[in-house]
Each structure stands twice: as C-alpha cells, then as structure tokens.
Amino acid sequence: xxxxxxxxxxxxxxxxxxxxxxxxxxxxxxxxxxxxxxxxxxxxxxxxxxxxxxxxxxxxxxxxxxxxxxxxxxxxxxxxxxxxxxxxxxxxxxxxxxxxxxxxxxxxxxxxx
Amino acid sequence: xxxxxxxxxxxxxxxxxxxxxxxxxxxxxxxxxxxxxxxxxxxxxxxxxxxxxxxxxxxxxxxxxxxxxxxxxxxxxxxxxxxxxxxxxxxxxxxxxxxxxxxxxxxxxxxxxx
Numbered sequence: 511x512x513x514x515x516x517x518x519x520x521x522x523x524x525x526x527x528x529x530x531x532x533x534x535x536x537x538x539x540x541x542x543x544x545x546x547x548x549x550x551x552x553x554x555x556x557x558x559x560x561x562x563x564x565x566x567x568x569x570x571x572x573x574x575x576x577x578x579x580x581x582x583x584x585x586x587x588x589x590x591x592x593x594x595x596x597x598x599x600x601x602x603x604x605x606x607x608x609x610x611x612x613x614x615x616x617x618x619x620x621x622x623x
Numbered sequence: 624x625x626x627x628x629x630x631x632x633x634x635x636x637x638x639x640x641x642x643x644x645x646x647x648x649x650x651x652x653x654x655x656x657x658x659x660x661x662x663x664x665x666x667x668x669x670x671x672x673x674x675x676x677x678x679x680x681x682x683x684x685x686x687x688x689x690x691x692x693x694x695x696x697x698x699x700x701x702x703x704x705x706x707x708x709x710x711x712x713x714x715x716x717x718x719x720x721x722x723x724x725x726x727x728x729x730x731x732x733x734x735x736x737x
Contacts, residue, residue, distance in 0.1 A: 545725060553660075553711055555728035556625075601665065609654075609717075609724045610679055615665050 516614035533602030550598040627729035641702040648716030
C-alpha cells in the first residue's frame with residue numbers, strides 16, 4: 511500500500527529563518543507525482559509545489575523548494591525567509607496509480623514574529 | 624482563487640436533517656473530489672467523479688451520496704445527519720491527465736450539526 515508519513519506534528523521558527531518540513535513516502539510506482547499543500551488558518555487548501563518523480567531537478571516556487579530524494583523516498587519542503595503568512599498546516603501528498611491523492615497527517619508550522 | 628466554487632459557505636442544521644452541498648469545478652476540469660475534514664484532522668477522501676461517472680470511493684458513509692451533472696458541477700448529499708458529521712467539506716477538481724493530477728480546492732463548506 512502507498513503511504514505518506516510526516517513525522518513532525520508541529521514546528522515553529524522565527525520570522526525570516528529557513529525551515530524544512532519532512533515527508534517520506536512509500537510506493538511501488540516508478541513514475542508518480544508528489545505535492546505539498548498549505549492550509550492556513552482560513553482553512554483554504556492551497557497547492558504550494560509539485561514534483562514529478564522522473565524529473566531529477568528539484569522543484570522551486572519562489573521561497574519554496576523541495577529536496578526530492580527518490581531512492582530514499584523522501585520529499586522535504588524548504589521555506590526560505592519565512593514570513594508570518596507562512597503559518598499554516600502543511601500536507602504532503604502522493605498521487606497513486608488511480609490518480610488518488612494519498613495524504614500525510616500534516617505538519618503545523620508556526621512562524622513567530 | 625483556485626477557480627473552484629462551493630456553496631454554501633456555512634450551513635447549520637439539526638440532527639436527522641438532510642443537506643446538499645454544491646461544487647462547481649475549474650473550467651475544463653472533468654474530475655471532482657469530495658473530502659471531509661473534521662477539526663484539527665487531516666483530509667478524509669469521500670468520493671470522486673469523472674465526467675459524470677463515479678470513479679472512486681473512499682470512506683463515504685451510506686448516509687452520504689453524491690453525483691456529478693452534465694455541466695460537471697457536483698452535489699454531495701448528507702442525510703440523517705449526526706453531530707459527528709460536523710466538519711469542513713471540501714470539493715476539489717483536477718483535469719485528471721497523465722501529466723499530473725494536482726487537485727485544486729474550493730473554499731469549503733462548514734457544516735455544523737446541532
């Protein structure tokens with residue numbers, strides 16, 4: 511079965527610091543997609559970044575980047591120059607062969623002023 | 624703005640009642656997903672429709688049902704409501720192509736059962 515694990519229930523950092531959120535997964539697929547979603551206090555689910563497994567280059571979206579280690583089945587999210595607006599729940603997700611999203615339990619990130 | 628709309632935003636109803644939640648997907652997206660999120664919990668996948676047909680079922684109760692109409696909007700029907708059904712219900716849409724399947728979420732409907 512495909513699984514996604516986020517081992518950090520909660521993290522907090524000071525504004526402007528860099529923070530890395532961990533995600534590991536398990537899949538027997540060779541080609542798949544991974545996502546990070548953000549859910550701020552408004553509870554809107556927002557797609558942050560996506561990674562295609564066959565691409566070796568790590569995806570980047572402005573201050574957000576991933577460290578994708580396919581062999582280790584690791585997909586961590588790095589947030590640089592963190593801002594107060596980055597305070598949110600962050601969910602890691604994997605697309606399975608039936609196009610279903612397998613979700614991690616989430617990491618609550620608090621950015622302190 | 625994801626392009627996915629959901630109505631109503633808030634719904635308060637009593638136990639035993641029936642409600643209908645509505646979702647309009649992004650333009651061009653054929654696939655619609657429904658999720659339930661209880662307070663401080665992760666997302667629970669309920670059901671997926673693709674171009675009018677049910678494609679996958681998750682942890683959806685028998686009291687719940689959904690459908691997708693020819694114009695691709697979808698409705699989630701919740702009946703015989705219980706206190707435990709109070710949650711945030713999300714609709715998401717995706718194009719469902721081989722190039723990826725990122726899902727775009729609506730703002731959610733917050734259901735309170737009293």
